[in-house]
Amino acid sequence: MTRSLFIFFTVFTASLCTSCSHKRDSALLPKPTALGAAIVESSGGKQTAQAGTLLPQPLVVQVNDEQGNGVSGALVQFAGAAGVTFDPPNGLSDSSGQVTTNVSVGGEAGRYQIVATTFDKSHKKIELKVEEIALGYQQTLGRTLADQYCQRCHNPESTAERVSNYDNLEIKPHAFTEGDTYNKISDTDLAAVISHGGPALNKSALMPAWGNTISKSDIQALISYIRSVSDPPSRDAGPLFAKN
Amino acid sequence: MNAKLSTLWQSLFGNSVRAFGVVSVVFLCSLAIAPAKNHFSEWRHYQHGYLKMIRNRSEANTLQRHFQGGIQQIWLPDLGVVDRCTSCHVGLNEASLTDVATQPFRKHPVIPHKLDEFGCVICHRGQGAATTVAEAHNSTLAWEQPILPARYIESSCGECHRGALPGTPVLNEGRRLLARYGCVNCHTVKLADGTTMKATDDPPSLSHIADKTTREWIYAWLKDPQAYAATATMPNFKLSDDDARDMSAFLIANSTPVAGDSIALPAKPSSDPAAGTSLYGESFCASCHAVQNAAGNLVGGNVGPELTRVGNKVKPEWLSAWLRNPRTYDPGTAMPHYRFNDAQVATLSAFLQAKTDSDLLANVHLEAATPEQIAHGKRLVSDYGCASCHEIAGIKKPENFAPELSRIGSKPITQLLFLPGMPHTLPDYISGKIKQPRAFSPGLKMPQYTFTPGQVDALTTALLSLNDRSTTLPPSLTVPAVPESNYQPAGKAGKLMSDLACFSCHRINGHGGDMAPDLTWEGSSVQRAWLVSFLKNPGTLRPALIRRMPRFNLTDEETSELTDYMITVYQNPVIDRDSIPLSGYSAGEIELGRQLFYGKYSCQGCHILDSKNDKGYVGPTLTQVGSRLTAAWMYQWLKNPQSLRPGTIEPNRAMSDEDAQAITAFLMSQKGSTKKEVAKK
Numbered sequence: 046m047t048r049s050l051f052i053f054f055t056v057f058t059a060s061l062c063t064s065c066s067h068k069r070d071s072a073l074l075p076k077p078t079a080l081g082a083a084i085v086e087s088s089g090g091k092q093t094a095q096a097g098t099l100l101p102q103p104l105v106v107q108v109n110d111e112q113g114n115g116v117s118g119a120l121v122q123f124a125g126a127a128g129v130t131f132d133p134p135n136g137l138s139d140s141s142g143q144v145t146t147n148v149s150v151g152g153e154a155g156r157y158q159i160v161a162t163t164f165d166k167s168h169k170k171i172e173l174k175v176e177e178i179a180l181g182y183q184q185t186l187g188r189t190l191a192d193q194y195c196q197r198c199h200n201p202e203s204t205a206e207r208v209s210n211y212d213n214l215e216i217k218p219h220a221f222t223e224g225d226t227y228n229k230i231s232d233t234d235l236a237a238v239i240s241h242g243g244p245a246l247n248k249s250a251l252m253p254a255w256g257n258t259i260s261k262s263d264i265q266a267l268i269s270y271i272r273s274v275s276d277p278p279s280r281d282a283g284p285l286f287a288k289n
Numbered sequence: 290m291n292a293k294l295s296t297l298w299q300s301l302f303g304n305s306v307r308a309f310g311v312v313s314v315v316f317l318c319s320l321a322i323a324p325a326k327n328h329f330s331e332w333r334h335y336q337h338g339y340l341k342m343i344r345n346r347s348e349a350n351t352l353q354r355h356f357q358g359g360i361q362q363i364w365l366p367d368l369g370v371v372d373r374c375t376s377c378h379v380g381l382n383e384a385s386l387t388d389v390a391t392q393p394f395r396k397h398p399v400i401p402h403k404l405d406e407f408g409c410v411i412c413h414r415g416q417g418a419a420t421t422v423a424e425a426h427n428s429t430l431a432w433e434q435p436i437l438p439a440r441y442i443e444s445s446c447g448e449c450h451r452g453a454l455p456g457t458p459v460l461n462e463g464r465r466l467l468a469r470y471g472c473v474n475c476h477t478v479k480l481a482d483g484t485t486m487k488a489t490d491d492p493p494s495l496s497h498i499a500d501k502t503t504r505e506w507i508y509a510w511l512k513d514p515q516a517y518a519a520t521a522t523m524p525n526f527k528l529s530d531d532d533a534r535d536m537s538a539f540l541i542a543n544s545t546p547v548a549g550d551s552i553a554l555p556a557k558p559s560s561d562p563a564a565g566t567s568l569y570g571e572s573f574c575a576s577c578h579a580v581q582n583a584a585g586n587l588v589g590g591n592v593g594p595e596l597t598r599v600g601n602k603v604k605p606e607w608l609s610a611w612l613r614n615p616r617t618y619d620p621g622t623a624m625p626h627y628r629f630n631d632a633q634v635a636t637l638s639a640f641l642q643a644k645t646d647s648d649l650l651a652n653v654h655l656e657a658a659t660p661e662q663i664a665h666g667k668r669l670v671s672d673y674g675c676a677s678c679h680e681i682a683g684i685k686k687p688e689n690f691a692p693e694l695s696r697i698g699s700k701p702i703t704q705l706l707f708l709p710g711m712p713h714t715l716p717d718y719i720s721g722k723i724k725q726p727r728a729f730s731p732g733l734k735m736p737q738y739t740f741t742p743g744q745v746d747a748l749t750t751a752l753l754s755l756n757d758r759s760t761t762l763p764p765s766l767t768v769p770a771v772p773e774s775n776y777q778p779a780g781k782a783g784k785l786m787s788d789l790a791c792f793s794c795h796r797i798n799g800h801g802g803d804m805a806p807d808l809t810w811e812g813s814s815v816q817r818a819w820l821v822s823f824l825k826n827p828g829t830l831r832p833a834l835i836r837r838m839p840r841f842n843l844t845d846e847e848t849s850e851l852t853d854y855m856i857t858v859y860q861n862p863v864i865d866r867d868s869i870p871l872s873g874y875s876a877g878e879i880e881l882g883r884q885l886f887y888g889k890y891s892c893q894g895c896h897i898l899d900s901k902n903d904k905g906y907v908g909p910t911l912t913q914v915g916s917r918l919t920a921a922w923m924y925q926w927l928k929n930p931q932s933l934r935p936g937t938i939e940p941n942r943a944m945s946d947e948d949a950q951a952i953t954a955f956l957m958s959q960k961g962s963t964k965k966e967v968a969k970k
Contacts, residue, residue, distance in 0.1 A: 251891045
């Protein structure tokens with residue numbers, strides 16, 4: 046009994062504390078020393094991460110004046126749908142006008158809209174919206190498989206560990222993010238071209254057949270991944286989580 | 290007042306009929322509490338909401354048919370699962386409900402397991418038997434396991450799956466870090482299969498350290514390892530100046546010399562200033578060692594230590610001896626014995642010694658150590674558990690130096706001390722401990738690591754997977770990891786292979802690194818003459834690779850020793866090397882193979898065969914493959930590459946026997962022009 050009282054008490058005080066700290070958060074916003082005219086993304090939009098985890102790169106936004114030069118000392122606040130967290134959730138822009146935050150996407154797969162806000166000289170809100178992508182289990186598996194088997198040909202960019210083969214191909218494949226191409230191909234056709242190779246869709250044999258190498262469920266995972274990262278989004282890209 | 294009460298009493302219980310009536314009413318009311326509670330319960334509210342939601346959907350009828358009201362339960366006695374989550378999470382199994390924005394109605398995302406076979410709490414934690422939101426999701430008296438945040442969800446996969454899975458990158462990374470950063474050197478982690486987790490960081494012995502480096506360097510390193518090398522896995526112990534002074538004094542005083550680990554070279558470095566750079570490049574040191582370039586980026590591998598400031602660290606005489614034969618100083622090192630000649634050693638040594646940072650030791654001025662300082666240093670070295678990781682003469686490896694972590698993922702919250710402002714959950718506690726271990730109490734010895742936030746999450750995930758269930762699960766329900774074998778080749782060739790550290794990069798029979806090709810079946814796959822010339826002068830078969838096989842300057846005798854061993858011992862039982870001829874194919878067959886190669890199978894997408902026209906970078910170059918591979922291997926490879934090298938990305942094209950024969954004929958006709966090209970490639 047005393048134990049339950051104790052637990053109740055801790056939970057109660059904890060919830061009190063969290064509700065207080067919410068209030069404190071807004072009370073403790075840093076004081077801006079400048080106001081901007083526009084807010085733009087410097088880097089960190091359109092990244093993918095597993096649901097609930099940190100994006101690989103921080104989100105960097107920049108507050109500019111009318112001439113497009115960075116404004117230092119402007120307050121930027123970040124917000125997203127439930128589950129999205131920011132570290133830090135707000136900040137003053139640095140000497141080049143930039144504010145950097147580490148973003149964790151929400152716990153459910155889908156696209157998350159993130160809103161960065163600052164105020165202009167007339168104290169009107171100006172907003173920047175960026176989208177980030179959260180991958181579920183199946184899409185994460187698909188990403189691993191795509192990195193292993195496909196990206197060397199399909200991704201034109203090289204990394205230190207993986208030199209792209211894209212430029213060496215006579216007929217160019219599409220990057221999996223190219224929604225304009227992929228959204229027009231049905232799931233069945235995608236499965237067919239992956240399993241049986243390019244000729245299955247009257248495409249080049251430079252696209253090999255993977256049906257004897259990659260299992261059916263893994264091919265489904267690849268398709269699910271392709272759907273989740275396509276831009277513009279595919280109909281199966283998962284729900285869009287926006288604030289409110 | 291009293292009078293009023295007594296009239297009330299009178300009017301209620303004045304006679305027995307009245308009393309009976311009142312008591313009956315009270316009794317009835319109390320009977321109604323339970324049904325009323327049931328009626329107003331949360332799950333009923335959610336089920337109403339669900340029915341309302343599906344009414345507007347096109348597939349309403351199907352959904353309606355699937356719907357079952359009342360409390361739902363998944364009961365799995367084997368796993369100890371009694372989950373009623375589906376009472377509110379009604380649509381978890383409904384294929385069409387993937388687009389629902391309001392929870393708790395969305396379909397569960399695709400996972401490799403069926404909900405009916407595993408339930409919910411096995412992965413998500415929480416209290417499965419509860420029927421209210423708060424009790425199911427949050428910590429309560431009876432239940433120490435609130436819902437696990439999605440960030441750490443892969444930890445649950447790790448309870449049963451002991452090896453790496455393609456769908457759990459975070460868990461895999463966390464486990465790798467636990468081993469790589471030596472966490473398990475101090476913290477014992479016993480696994481359910483009875484083994485103990487092993488570190489992979491290979492910290493050096495400190496018993497002979499005075500031969501290798503100076504006390505000043507040790508001091509600077511102890512104070513801040515990452516200032517010397519950003520990639521250092523050694524953590525920062527936040528030592529005071531005096532403590533670092535005394536520990537460095539002890540380590541130097543305690544060090545004993547090793548015969549032959551320091552030499553004065555008879556040769557001078559090459560006068561060509563570029564010679565060092567090119568020898569470093571030709572020897573492919575960068576396959577294992579990283580160096581920071583002018584832009585501050587690390588270039589190179591991480592098998593060996595970073596060399597950006599190595600000139601600040603090593604003594605010239607030691608470096609010369611090390612480059613000549615590293616096994617003199619450290620018999621177990623992952624570094625190959627290159628067999629450089631003296632001039633090469635001198636050149637390379639001078640090149641490395643020039644890699645210095647003038648700031649690193651500029652402010653380190655140490656007076657000669659006193660016996661008290663040395664004694665104090667010794668005490669500190671054992672207090673901080675240095676011998677948990679490093680071999681140090683005269684100091685025993687401490688047992689159970691730090692708390693065992695085999696079940697850390699089930700630690701009750703009541704046993705934890707939290708920092709002010711920290712949420713009271715186990716994951717927050719674990720990640721807090723990793724982030725700032727010393728903040729929890731000033732006397733703690735756990736050092737400070739420099740992990741990124743993502744690495745902290747990965748480590749926390751791996752630690753959460755070490756819990757009561759993972760330790761007590763019956764073996765029949767677990768998926769074991771593929772154990773690393775301790776294969777060692779025998780005889781003279783085996784000695785030679787250890788000397789050349791082949792296993793640092795190559796894997797054979799389940800033992801060794803994964804940087805370079807698996808050599809388990811090398812004897813079936815290559816032609817003897819090619820292997821001899823490759824060992825003498827390795828080129829690369831993959832133009833796009835940064836990491837390459839170095840040249841070891843082997844003698845003819847060593848080369849043939851190795852070749853004979855590999856050709857005879859590393860034979861695949863299914864392949865008869867000599868069953869298919871190496872040459873003598875008809876022009877027609879070769880032409881057919883050529884057409885299949887460039888047409889139906891379009892191999893040129895990944896392989897270069899005609900170096901003028903083909904550009905593919907993914908697979909090895911095939912310009913002279915007819916002089917390299919055996920025809921029997923090639924045929925079997927074309928038929929089923931994964932049967933020879935599980936996991937290879939070469940697709941299995943399910944070729945007919947005829948197609949495979951024709952392509953084999955065509956490839957075998959690619960002999961390459963001259964010997965020289967074999968070497969260069």
